[in-house]
Amino acid sequence: MTTYKIAVIAGDGIGKEVMAEALRVMEVLQQYDADFKLQLEEFPWSSDYYLEHGEIMPKDGLDQLKKFDAILFGAIGDARVPDEVTIWELIMPIRKQFKQYVNFRPVKSLKGIGSPLKNGKDIDFVIFRENAEGEYSNSGGRMFEGQADEMAVQNTIMTRKGIENITRAAAQYAVAHGKQKVTSATKSNAVIHTLKLWDEHVKQVLAEEFPDLQLESNYIDALVAYFVERPQSFEVVVASNLFGDILSDLGSSLVGGLGLSPSANINPEKDYPSMFEPVHGSAPDIAGRGIANPIAQIWSAALMLSHLGRPDLAEKIVLAIEHVLLDGEVRTKDIGGSASTTEMGDAIIEKINAQMSL
Known part of the structure; x- marks a missing residue:
């Protein structure tokens, strides 16, 4: 069995909501593959953490992250905290110190989305x-x-x-x-x-x-x-x-919009962990309402699996997303529907289960 150690930073706003769906997808995949195991550790680094502790990440934060195979990141940003803090004291140190000099973004028209x-x-x-x-x-x-x-x-x-x-x-x-x-x-x-x-x-x-x-x-x-x-x-x-x-x-x-778009911050040499995150921000205007689209976060997790050597599992996630969109029955508000974040996660998991049962 191969175990991958993953650091999870959900961050602010809708980051927490969409991250929960990505983690549910990861859990389902592990149930079907005895050789695939994720060891997750969640970190509370966020604007709330900053307001409580006076720093958005502990001074040894990068040292803590070094031991992981990858970082799954949600979103960061809060009106109570200056952008230069959330960006330059969390995201930028990770990207720069871990030599994640490749930002990889697929631009792909998904079936079922205009x-x-x-x-x-x-x-x-x-x-x-x-x-x-x-x-x-x-x-x-x-x-x-x-x-x-x-x-x-x-x-x-x-x-x-x-x-x-x-x-x-x-x-x-x-x-x-x-x-x-x-x-x-x-x-x-x-x-x-x-x-x-x-x-x-x-x-x-x-x-x-x-x-x-x-x-x-x-x-x-x-x-x-x-x-x-x-x-x-x-x-x-x-x-x-x-x-x-x-x-x-x-x-x-x-x-189709930022709610569908994943990204990866990659250290190709794998001397340091790479970080995978949706393109969208923390969207404070809809945070807590349960209507955020989790596809970008889930697809970012698929990019992570591909980077870790499991492109087969990544492909199953993308196919499941496309099947949900093609069916057209479950869509979040940003893509013309009324489904909740959890309902979209449920639909994607249902399609993954269907693939695994074949």
């Missing part, structure tokens, strides 16, 4: 977002605060190693999945230092290590238009931290 686009069928590509440096680097500062000549500087940091790492990860995925093309997001005509470095090393890695892959390089302003005009033309997209963040949310909207 798209706002007339040409929104058969969209199926992935985005590899550089996740450890770039525009989201904690480098800069402010001067003369409150004065007429107040100023702020925010530095973008890009390194050759960082660019090569994310490009290589995207290309390796493309080769492993039979893709022909990698699309790079850039704006090097205007951002002439960091993004020229980006262009040079994306091109070099593909030319030297993956000569059979085609490179398509687009300026970001044109690329967002192409996402809408010809989304089926993309296979693997590689982008910097900020560009990847924007493109990922646009991609989610093209295929």
Whole structure:
């Protein structure tokens, strides 16, 4: 039997509600596979924890997480706590210190879900977002605060190693999945230092290590238009931290919304645990009402299983989600229905049970 140690951080708002459904799905899968065992440990790190303890994660929090094979994360964010606390004292330390330099986001039109686009069928590509440096680097500062000549500087940091790492990860995925093309997001005509470095090393890695892959390089302003005009033309997209963040949310909207969209923060070398979380936030406006869509959280758990070496179980989860959506009887409010979070979880579990019984 293989036992995987999983750290669970449900976080704030609807994070707690959707996490409960993902954990129920994990429990069901374990009942059918004697070789699959999850050892879960839940951590209460959240805005409530911060308000009680004065810190959102203990000083040895990262040391506690190091012993796990993966982290399953819910959502974070609360009006009572500044965003720079919830983001820069919890999410960012995990991503950066654990070298989770790959943010992986599938953009896939699920059967049974419509798209706002007339040409929104058969969209199926992935985005590899550089996740450890770039525009989201904690480098800069402010001067003369409150004065007429107040100023702020925010530095973008890009390194050759960082660019090569994310490009290589995207290309390796493309080769492993039979893709022909990698699309790079850039704006090097205007951002002439960091993004020229980006262009040079994306091109070099593909030319030297993956000569059979085609490179398509687009300026970001044109690329967002192409996402809408010809989304089926993309296979693997590689982008910097900020560009990847924007493109990922646009991609989610093209295929049904943030409530359906999973993500993974991956350390490909597995020297540290990777973290899996839905794209959506804590949604305080609907928290506690039991109406949040748990699909993104459940699908994020499927990405975790695939990363841990069980793509067979991940596939069963995605198939179950699609079968529920195709049936159309159980849908949460965000996708046109009135089902509760738990009812959606029940429906997905029912489809998993049906698959396992075949």
